[in-house]
Amino acid sequence: MASITTQPEVPKPLIDNTGDDPTCRAPLVLGDNDFTSITDKVTSIAAGRPPISWWIAFGAALSLLSFLGALIGYLVTTGVGVWGNNQPVSWGFPIVNFVFWVGIGHAGTLISAVLFLFRQNWRTAINRFAEAMTIFAVMCAGLFPGIHIGRPWLAFWLAPIPNQMGMWPQFRSPLLWDVFAVGTYATVSLLFWYVGMIPDLATFRDRCKNKYGQFAYGLFSLGWTGSSRHWHRYEKAYLLLAALATPLVLSVHSVVSFDFAVAQLPGWHTTIFPPYFVAGAIYGGFAMVITLAVPARAMLNLKDIITDRHIENCCKVMLGTGMIVAYAYSIEFFIAWYSGQHYEQAAFLNRALGPYAWAYYTMIFCNIIGPQILWFKWCRRNVFTIMFAAMCVNVGMWFERFVIVITSLHRDFLPSSWALFTPTWVDIGMLVGSFGLFFTFFLLFCKFLPVIAMAEIKTVMPQAHDIVHEPGEPHNPDEHQADYRPDRPITETEGH
Amino acid sequence: MAQVLDSPDISTASDAPAKLHGIIAEFETVNDIMRAAKKTRDEGFKRWDVHSPFPIHGIDAAIGIRPTILPWIVLACGLTGTMVGLMLVLGTMATDFDVPGLPGAVAPIRGYKFLISGKPFNSLPAFIPVIFETTILLSAFGAVFGMLIMNRLPKLANPLLKSVNFRRSTADRFFIEVEARDRRFDKDKTAEFLKGLGAVSVELIED
Numbered sequence: 077m078a079s080i081t082t083q084p085e086v087p088k089p090l091i092d093n094t095g096d097d098p099t100c101r102a103p104l105v106l107g108d109n110d111f112t113s114i115t116d117k118v119t120s121i122a123a124g125r126p127p128i129s130w131w132i133a134f135g136a137a138l139s140l141l142s143f144l145g146a147l148i149g150y151l152v153t154t155g156v157g158v159w160g161n162n163q164p165v166s167w168g169f170p171i172v173n174f175v176f177w178v179g180i181g182h183a184g185t186l187i188s189a190v191l192f193l194f195r196q197n198w199r200t201a202i203n204r205f206a207e208a209m210t211i212f213a214v215m216c217a218g219l220f221p222g223i224h225i226g227r228p229w230l231a232f233w234l235a236p237i238p239n240q241m242g243m244w245p246q247f248r249s250p251l252l253w254d255v256f257a258v259g260t261y262a263t264v265s266l267l268f269w270y271v272g273m274i275p276d277l278a279t280f281r282d283r284c285k286n287k288y289g290q291f292a293y294g295l296f297s298l299g300w301t302g303s304s305r306h307w308h309r310y311e312k313a314y315l316l317l318a319a320l321a322t323p324l325v326l327s328v329h330s331v332v333s334f335d336f337a338v339a340q341l342p343g344w345h346t347t348i349f350p351p352y353f354v355a356g357a358i359y360g361g362f363a364m365v366i367t368l369a370v371p372a373r374a375m376l377n378l379k380d381i382i383t384d385r386h387i388e389n390c391c392k393v394m395l396g397t398g399m400i401v402a403y404a405y406s407i408e409f410f411i412a413w414y415s416g417q418h419y420e421q422a423a424f425l426n427r428a429l430g431p432y433a434w435a436y437y438t439m440i441f442c443n444i445i446g447p448q449i450l451w452f453k454w455c456r457r458n459v460f461t462i463m464f465a466a467m468c469v470n471v472g473m474w475f476e477r478f479v480i481v482i483t484s485l486h487r488d489f490l491p492s493s494w495a496l497f498t499p500t501w502v503d504i505g506m507l508v509g510s511f512g513l514f515f516t517f518f519l520l521f522c523k524f525l526p527v528i529a530m531a532e533i534k535t536v537m538p539q540a541h542d543i544v545h546e547p548g549e550p551h552n553p554d555e556h557q558a559d560y561r562p563d564r565p566i567t568e569t570e571g572h
Numbered sequence: 573m574a575q576v577l578d579s580p581d582i583s584t585a586s587d588a589p590a591k592l593h594g595i596i597a598e599f600e601t602v603n604d605i606m607r608a609a610k611k612t613r614d615e616g617f618k619r620w621d622v623h624s625p626f627p628i629h630g631i632d633a634a635i636g637i638r639p640t641i642l643p644w645i646v647l648a649c650g651l652t653g654t655m656v657g658l659m660l661v662l663g664t665m666a667t668d669f670d671v672p673g674l675p676g677a678v679a680p681i682r683g684y685k686f687l688i689s690g691k692p693f694n695s696l697p698a699f700i701p702v703i704f705e706t707t708i709l710l711s712a713f714g715a716v717f718g719m720l721i722m723n724r725l726p727k728l729a730n731p732l733l734k735s736v737n738f739r740r741s742t743a744d745r746f747f748i749e750v751e752a753r754d755r756r757f758d759k760d761k762t763a764e765f766l767k768g769l770g771a772v773s774v775e776l777i778e779d
Contacts, residue, residue, distance in 0.1 A: 246688075247665050248698040252702070256702045279742040279743055282743065301733070304635055309642055309723055310627070312643065313715045313718070317716070535627060543630070
């Protein structure tokens with residue numbers, strides 16, 4: 077009885093915004109935040125010295141990156157024989173890693189472009205670092221085909237440069253389409269990321285105390301002052317970039333899948349590949365977003381901005397695309413049986429029962445069985461179950477590409493040319509090293525650049541729409557769209 | 573050389589009359605700035621602007637900003653990209669006549685007709701991905717660089733950035749800026765007018 081009156085002052089709990097009541101909009105920013113506190117939170121990450129955990133992570137990532145650099149030096153000076161690639165498995169780990177990384181690179185632009193067009197306002201909290209993740213994943217992806225061509229110093233032959241030999245790239249080849257698709261994707265993603273960051277870099281410029289920081293942020297914010305005339309064109313440019321990036325993001329992994337689907341090889345030559353690859357890319361990309369967001373929101377103290385609801389939404393996207401992937405796996409087997417084509421049937425039976433069956437069942441468990449826990453709401457809210465599902469998908473999606481590349485190649489049409497593929501230490505070292513490349517850049521981004529799109533977050537806060545109408549005021553429907561209240565706050569009693 | 577005005581009739585402190593750039597007035601909330609912007613618009617000012625940390629919904633009408641022509645620029649860039657892609661693939665894959673190279677080039681540029689499985693040289697379906705990508709690439713360049721050029725950015729020297737107060741325009745405050753070159757601008761009257769709109773501070777900005 078006494079405990080009722082003598083309860084200690086507890087800090088005000090976060091409002092639970094994971095409810096599914098359609099009659100009230102869940103707030104997108106929790107806690108007692110206003111424009112000032114959001115600015116302070118995000119700018120304080122870049123100001124001051126990074127925590128010791130950042131230095132440890134950065135040191136580890138940088139070591140792996142140096143290891144990757146050393147291995148590339150070894151490869152270039154020695155030759156591609158340092159890899160396990162052989163005949164018939166001429167596409168070994170490099171292409172597996174390429175497809176893996178370029179797939180991860182799809183979530184960022186999906187979040188920034190597709191969710192923007194669909195007016196999914198929750199994207200504002202995670203779009204900036206998902207876009208950063210995209211850029212760094214595409215860098216990792218671009219590395220592998222570059223060193224896989226055998227003579228990397230001639231990589232410029234991929235581009236249509238007039239030359240004294242009168243030779244051109246073969247524009248009918250899916251591998252050349254890939255050069256254009258991935259190159260365009262990297263460029264447009266970089267522009268999208270940078271344009272979105274200009275207003276936030278201006279905030280950093282105006283908050284920075286350090287002379288060098290002021291100069292650098294001042295240079296890259298291009299003199300942005302938040303003029304409404306500028307905002308008007310800026311928003312139009314952003315919308316147009318989103319509209320351009322949406323077909324682009326769908327085209328890139330379709331083109332990557334053409335590398336396989338256009339080849340006349342059982343296991344690759346299927347029409348389902350483009351949509352199946354795109355769904356798989358989004359699946360793997362969202363898994364990586366979750367892998368990065370869950371620790372980052374805790375370490376950087378951003379739980380008010382990247383809320384439980386954001387993580388739960390990512391889980392739902394992952395679950396949905398995972399079901400598409402599961403459907404694709406089963407329909408591949410169905411079509412192999414239905415085609416009556418015995419090479420096709422042999423290729424798929426070999427996947428499930430052949431020497432690489434362990435890889436196939438790892439993929440099935442990690443991509444189809446493991447993430448099914450996300451059907452339960454408490455699993456979408458518990459950090460351990462979320463991370464388990466995301467890690468399953470990270471591993472599973474790498475194995476998916478391993479299964480597609482290796483099992484389809486290792487048994488050629490003639491049994492006399494069959495051979496197994498075994499990765500060498502260089503293969504494995506380069507896969508691990510590519511994570512070093514990815515995390516080095518990601519950690520530098522976390523330290524020096526605005527991790528959260530502050531300007532966008534502010535537009536989805538209730539204060540940004542707090543416009544009072546006075547009676548008798550002439551009504552202009554263009555000026556006040558009453559239905560544009562993306563984040564009407566719910567009271568604590570209304571909440572769940 | 574910014575200076576905060578406590579009362580609107582204060583003149584600048586320096587003896588040498590610096591060239592006046594304009595006046596900025598600071599507001600605290602979206603509601604205040606919207607109301608003030610409409611009144612400034614109705615007062616007849618033309619060379620003025622609202623600076624805010626994020627795009628305010630409905631501010632275009634409150635200022636009277638006309639829609640931008642940016643989409644047309646992007647369309648033009650996109651069509652250029654389609655033509656560039658088409659000429660690239662057809663020129664290199666389906667023709668073999670000489671095109672003079674740039675001045676100083678050792679040889680003319682010439683296409684190379686590959687004959688692959690008896691397929692036509694102009695195999696358009698296989699060229700679509702490349703043409704699509706060049707279209708998107710040039711459209712994106714048009715959107716980004718068109719926006720920056722029309723906004724006169726980069727502009728690294730701006731008298732507004734000298735004001736310490738104005739730094740909050742990228743964080744949590746809203747500013748109306750009336751430029752001195754506006755025909756209706758009068759240092760004292762305009763400052764008085766902006767104070768009357770409920771500004772929390774009014775400041776002269778010098779070049």
